[in-house]
Amino acid sequence: MDEVDQSVGATSATPVLQVSGLHRTYGAVRAVDDVSFALAAGGSLGIVGESGSGKTTTARIIVGLEQADTGRVSVNGRERTGRGRGRAHRLARAREVQLVFQDPYLSLDPRTPVGAVLREALRLHFPGADHTSRVAELLDQVGLGERSADALPRQLSGGQRQRVAIARALAVEPAVLVLDEAVAALDVSVQAQILNLLADIREQTGVGYLFITHDLGVVRCVTEQVIVMRQGRIVESGPTARVLADPQHPYTRLLLESVPRPGWDPRAIAAARRALRQA
Ligand SMILES: Nc1ncnc2c1ncn2[C@@H]1O[C@H](COP(=O)(O)OP(=O)(O)OP(=O)(O)O)[C@@H](O)[C@H]1O
Numbered sequence: 283m284d285e286v287d288q289s290v291g292a293t294s295a296t297p298v299l300q301v302s303g304l305h306r307t308y309g310a311v312r313a314v315d316d317v318s319f320a321l322a323a324g325g326s327l328g329i330v331g332e333s334g335s336g337k338t339t340t341a342r343i344i345v346g347l348e349q350a351d352t353g354r355v356s357v358n359g360r361e362r363t364g365r366g367r368g369r370a371h372r373l374a375r376a377r378e379v380q381l382v383f384q385d386p387y388l389s390l391d392p393r394t395p396v397g398a399v400l401r402e403a404l405r406l407h408f409p410g411a412d413h414t415s416r417v418a419e420l421l422d423q424v425g426l427g428e429r430s431a432d433a434l435p436r437q438l439s440g441g442q443r444q445r446v447a448i449a450r451a452l453a454v455e456p457a458v459l460v461l462d463e464a465v466a467a468l469d470v471s472v473q474a475q476i477l478n479l480l481a482d483i484r485e486q487t488g489v490g491y492l493f494i495t496h497d498l499g500v501v502r503c504v505t506e507q508v509i510v511m512r513q514g515r516i517v518e519s520g521p522t523a524r525v526l527a528d529p530q531h532p533y534t535r536l537l538l539e540s541v542p543r544p545g546w547d548p549r550a551i552a553a554a555r556r557a558l559r560q561a
């Protein structure tokens with residue numbers, strides 16, 4: 283198939299996630315413009331690109347929160363694009379791919395204690411079963427004690443809340459976790475803890491990650507493959523170490539140069555950005 287040839291990370295026979303020729307426009311804006319890639323089973327693929335480059339729109343299409351104008355998304359070889367075919371179908375699709383957002387404040391109901399959040403997710407997908415031990419197991423998996431089951435979101439730190447959001451996503455044993463700026467709101471030491479946790483979880487469960495971030499340090503840390511998006515298009519892709527060490531596209535170089543460091547000159551970066559826009 284053509285799509286596999288031009289994709290990233292398609293080293294295993296069937297990638298866990300395959301995205302082919304996605305397009306999505308909003309009026310005149312081409313938010314996603316012919317995006318194709320593959321995530322190897324158990325792999326971790328990063329999507330980087332500046333604000334407005336189409337990362338979240340791509341994620342929302344993959345998860346099913348947004349419709350693509352054209353293109354296909356498959357998980358383990360099964361296509362998941364196309365409009366709803368009833369509740370059972372929607373639930374089965376939700377179990378395949380779960381999303382973790384930047385801000386767990388927005389995704390957690392302030393009145394629901396942590397244990398109940400997890401029980402609700404389990405009840406929705408696996409009705410009738412007793413979930414007590416699974417709730418304890420999930421809390422343990424994300425490094426929260428069983429005692430936190432009674433806590434309300436506001437009684438937790440930002441890092442702890444993100445652990446709850448991760449536990450809720452893992453509850454349904456997804457094949458793919460889509461993390462959209464999932465550590466961006468956390469301070470760096472908490473960020474490191476969550477990134478370590480995510481690495482451990484991937485090792486234990488074999489879940490694949492689609493890791494959306496504007497932070498190239500995060501990409502370096504947690505992904506094996508990376509795609510670089512600009513204005514809805516993929517401008518560069520490949521093994522993360524290679525792309526970061528030897529970027530081929532001027533935009534990737536600019537992204538790398540935009541990371542603040544000693545001697546960094548924001549005005550020079552702004553000028554380079556303008557030049558690239560006009561090129
Ligand atoms: N629902 C919408 N209606 C209209 N335009 C939208 C909508 N969603 C996204 N867009 C536009 O599509 C483009 C891509 O947006 P998207 O949110 O995917 O970017 P992003 O790469 O996630 O950016 P950021 O890094 O700021 O999160 C932007 O120009 C945005 O304004």
Ligand SMILES: [Mg+2]
Nearest residue numbers: 337338339462
């Ligand atoms: Mg976004």
